[in-house]
Amino acid sequence: MEQLSHDKYPIQAESTRDGVLESASKRVRMIFSVMASPNRIDILRILNSKGPLTYSELKSLAGFKSKKESGKFAYHLRKLLRQSLVALNKAERRYTITNLGKLVLSLARQIEERSIIESGKMYVRTTRPSIEEFNSNKIIQSLVREANMPLEQAHKITEEVENKIYKFQAVYLTSSLIRETVNSVLIEHGHEEYRNKLARLGLPASDIVEMLSNADAAKNGLETLMSKASQSIFSEYLLINTLPKDIADMHLAGEMNISNSGTWGLIPDTIFLDVTNFRENAMDLKGKFLNVSRMPLPGINNSNDFETYLSLLISLLSREASTEVVLEGIIPMILEQTKEPAEISSRFAKALMLSSIAPSYTQSGLPATTITIPADGHDVTSVTALLSGYQKYVDSTPVPRIGISLIYGDMNDQQNQLRYHLDPIASLVRSGGIISLSHDDGLRASSGIRKSIRGKSSGTVITLQSLSINLPRLAYQSNKDETYFRARLALMIKPALAALYIRKKAVAELIRKGTVPALSGNSDFIQSGTTNIIINLIGARESVNDILGHHSKNNGMEVLQKVLKTSVDVALDQGRYIGEGSVGVAMIADDSATRFATLDSDKYGRAYLQSTQQNSTTYSQGLTLYGEQLLMPNDDNSGSLIEECLSVDKLLSGGLSITLDVTELASNHVQLKKAIEAASGIPFFRPMVKLMVCNSCGKRSGSRYQERCEFCGSSHMLLIH
Structure with missing residues (x-):
């Protein structure tokens, strides 16, 4: 119709x-x-x-x-x-x-x-983003402004670049293509320094594709991908634009190693923070992290806020250190009003679990957080309750990165009180907990890094330690001459300290600008904080015992002590020369040992590497004791091992990583406790058991020898220790 x-x-x-x-x-x-x-x-x-x-x-x-x-x-x-x-x-x-x-x-x-297409002109897709007509004057401006090139020379380079660009016969150019062309012309004319200033930093598209293709292996999801991409840019900037060329070349050649290069010039490695200072001088974030709640330090009358405060504090500080955050003064907060052991255990476990979501910059999950427990300042019941709470956190976390440090007054206190704590400590070690024991020696991070160098420290201290020297390389190049080896080591320390001094100034400038707001807002650090510069030595055993030929049965320990004393004395003298009093030398674990061993294997052949060590894939870091060695009956070897640790630890002003490996004793609780007790004469050590964690289902395995997960059958197993 x-x-x-x-x-x-x-x-x-x-x-x-x-x-x-x-x-x-x-x-x-x-x-x-x-x-x-x-x-x-x-x-x-x-x-x-x-x-x-x-x-x-x-x-x-x-x-x-x-x-x-x-x-x-x-x-x-x-x-x-x-x-x-x-x-x-x-x-x-x-x-x-x-x-x-x-x-x-x-x-x-x-x-x-x-x-634009119909006009026949050339246009540029810029990164702003926008489309602009090609203008050669902008190349001249960049050469003068960014590379500090003289104007007349910039005109000549631009003319040559312009001729090349017009030969492309492209309708659309990109700013990156123009920059690549400029850099190509600069290299052709031998202007490498100008080219480095103009170079565009970043990942090639193929690397991005590979990252996205393997996204299922990213441990922390999108955070891992974003961190890897951004660190690649800052790492390249460090090597090309920040460090002197000779130091960058030493790193690339494997003579020294810069760990965490993506954050090296941005944040410190370790932060020692005494939170009790905040009771009078609160941490002020000012205009940074406006979406983060502001709350005062929990005091005597409001300790119910302890869990919330600790999780906020760890989350903030984890953004400002690349390796570790050590917190003092946390435990009194929870013990001021909470007296019941069950409540202490529950609240401590809850606080640690809430804090476990803190961000990480690295694939390995760093930075770690260490909470100090003054074992001699609290009764046995309270300390045992805290250990019980930490056990709950460890049991619920496949790879813990919050650890505890039990601190005793002196060696006698430790040996007397340790027997009351041995059972929970042994259980924690078997479960994969991060626990260190120390006495009478000043505060240390779980890595072994000292807070105080020659008695110089304040409430808040930051350390810059992620630069390591390849001792086996120096020993090999010294033709087995111990004196020449020490002379080469002394020469290597000078550029190493120069690099760390550059880093100290860069980090200090960013702190001043508020880029690391928790530190910037810490008035205690701004007014009287200390920055320690520490050089790390890798492969001491291989260089002295295997390459130089001074084995421990003859004069190996004597030669090692001479090597360490040389490095400490030279570092101290060089520190005074550049006006740095807080300079030290350490032997700790980082990511350099495997890299050094791989590069040396490529340079000198695998036969050389296998002749220097039992494990041909890495070099020694710090000192490692094995629990079964300390328990050998009628053997003076255990006593000599502890004496060696004491003598080396006494020499190293920056710190020493002493690991007690009790993996072989993990199934025998009694023997494990005896090994920990036998090592209690050492001022600082960390007992540990090597475990496997499944990358697929996240379950932890009790055996480090398993090739497949006992729960899901996956072969993607991760070794943790």
């Missing part, structure tokens, strides 16, 4: 249709007239990217800043409102772009791009 009615009045229907078309055509013409103004297109672009905006915000962003231009801006905005390209929310008094406005903006962009 409806069709018949239309057929009945064909002239009237056609007239109506013509009227609609004429009205639509008029509307289109009006919209095109709106598009004819660059100012109105700019307003649409601003609202599309930053809206909704108030009248004054939009006016300012559109560039109409003077009072004289107010009428002009109002005219353009009124035009957009009339054509329904922009809408006003009267309740909020904010302007927003409509769907029709977005369509018009998209059409304008397509017309602009097509006109």
